[in-house]
Amino acid sequence: MISDSHPLKRLQQIILDPIDKWMILAMLIIYVMSLFLLYSADGQEFVQLEKKTLHTFIGFLLLWGLARIKPQILASLALPAYIGGVVLLLAVELFGVTVNGSTRWLDIGPIRIQPSEIMKIGLPMMVAWYFQRYDTDLRWYHYLGAIGIIMVPVFLILKQPDLGTATLIMASGLFVVFFAGLSWRVLFATIIAAIAAMPLMWQYGMHDYQRTRVLTLLDPTKDPLGAGYHILQSMIAIGSGGVWGKGWLNGTQTHLDYIPESTTDFIFAVFGEEFGLVGNVILVVLYVFIVSRGLMISARARTLYERTVAAAFTMTFFCYAFVNMGMVSGILPVVGVPLPLVSYGGTATLSIMIMLGMLMSIYNNQSHQH
Structure with missing residues (x-):
């Protein structure tokens, strides 16, 4: 039996303890x-x-x-990541690089970045951080606020145009809304409304x-x-x-x-x-x-x-x-x-x-x- 103070045990604690070993194995x-x-x-x-x-x-x-890194520290990065991502998406609108008819990239010095990739991480973090602030007193209007947070980057990405990425980013934010306690009745009503709006989306939104x-x-x-x-x-x-x-x-x-x-x-x-x-x-x-x-x-x-x-x-x-x-x-x-x-x-x-x-x-x- 190796004691906790043994160098090999310490090395194992440093390398393996922070991670889910089974998930890492599947990834490898x-x-x-x-x-x-x-x-x-x-x-x-x-x-x-x-x-x-x-x-x-x-x-x-x-x-x-x-x-x-503790989740609380990562949570503190949610607002800067979200605001930074939105600013970069606005920059794409003004100064973006167009490839194959879509303006999705920014040239920053020698590198080219796609700001929508930042929102894949920043948006769910931001919506989760927003709900955490009102954890003990969540009201219906907080859910409307979350939808507003989601729709700002989604609208900017739709303008690039990039429907696929916009849909996936919107889904990542809506997952947070759902897991924060959105009722099934509201969810089903939203799905029915979305289906009803499809003809308008087909005619004017695509x-x-x-x-x-x-x-x-x-x-x-x-x-x-x-x-x-x-x-x-x-x-x-x-x-x-x-x-x-x-x-x-x-x-x-x-x-x-x-x-x-x-x-x-x-x-x-x-x-x-x-x-x-x-x-x-x-x-x-x-x-x-x-x-x-x-x-x-x-x-x-x-x-x-x-x-x-x-x-x-x-x-x-x-x-x-x-x-x-x-x-x-x-x-x-x-x-x-x-x-x-x-x-x-x-x-x-x-x-x-x-x-x-x-x-x-x-x-x-x-x-x-x-």
């Missing part, structure tokens, strides 16, 4: 799977694989560092390319060489993988370059083709495990802020996985959403790791209080 398995996938999807090149490893290493360092995406979802064969091409090729790849898959490096759709964005948004199609239904099920089980651990951390939280932030970050992670898989499988419209911990991309990897790091901070705080 997904990361290893992503390396095999990236090597195949990138034409058996090491360039993206090396960058992915660097992004993931930095991400794990961030996660570990955040896990050691751009032509967004309507095309929805129509393509309903019938991708209408324009098989145009708008429907990407989704049809993706569905062919997943279907051709069958139960067991064609085997690693043997995906014909992948290696003949039929799958678009095969290392980022559509990497799940590569996975389905080469590892089949069995591989897909393993990945889904790992995602479900991470989500269940996150919800357990939320359920054990002692403050309203910790409970709502943990639940919101966990459900945002779930939404990213669900939307990406649904998009690639042809059951949801195509939006630029990466597959968490799998897709290539530094910003996406780091934002997911920061969310999970804050989740670990809440877990670490619970461990020390037991």
Whole structure:
């Protein structure tokens, strides 16, 4: 038996104690799977694989560092993060860089940033911090205030235009509102109102390319060489993988370059083709495990802020996985959403790791209080 004062025991306490070991194990398995996938999807090149490893290493360092910071300290950053994110979104409106018809980026010196990524973390933190202030005296108008906080960045992101990111960011804020105690009656009334407003949204609130995406979802064969091409090729790849898959490096759709964005948004199609239904099920089980651990951390939280932030970050992670898989499988419209911990991309990897790091901070705080 190693005593608490033993150097090895101390090292274990420093490195492993702040983190949920089971969740980290699931994340590491997904990361290893992503390396095999990236090597195949990138034409058996090491360039993206090396960058992915660097992004993931930095991400794990961030996660570990955040896990050691008390949730109360992180909560104090909510207001500055939110205000800073809104200011940057306004700067995008005034000075943003336009790529492929969308103005979503800012050039700050030698680097280019996408401020909407900041709001993925800042918005749920801000809404949770707002509810925490009124924890003992929550009234109906506080929920209206939270909706106002959510809609400011969502409106600015819709103007870029970026419907996919705006929807996911709005969902992350609404998760906080729901877990803060919103009644089921209000929730169902809101859903019914949203469904009733869809014709108006279709007519006046959507751009032509967004309507095309929805129509393509309903019938991708209408324009098989145009708008429907990407989704049809993706569905062919997943279907051709069958139960067991064609085997690693043997995906014909992948290696003949039929799958678009095969290392980022559509990497799940590569996975389905080469590892089949069995591989897909393993990945889904790992995602479900991470989500269940996150919800357990939320359920054990002692403050309203910790409970709502943990639940919101966990459900945002779930939404990213669900939307990406649904998009690639042809059951949801195509939006630029990466597959968490799998897709290539530094910003996406780091934002997911920061969310999970804050989740670990809440877990670490619970461990020390037991």
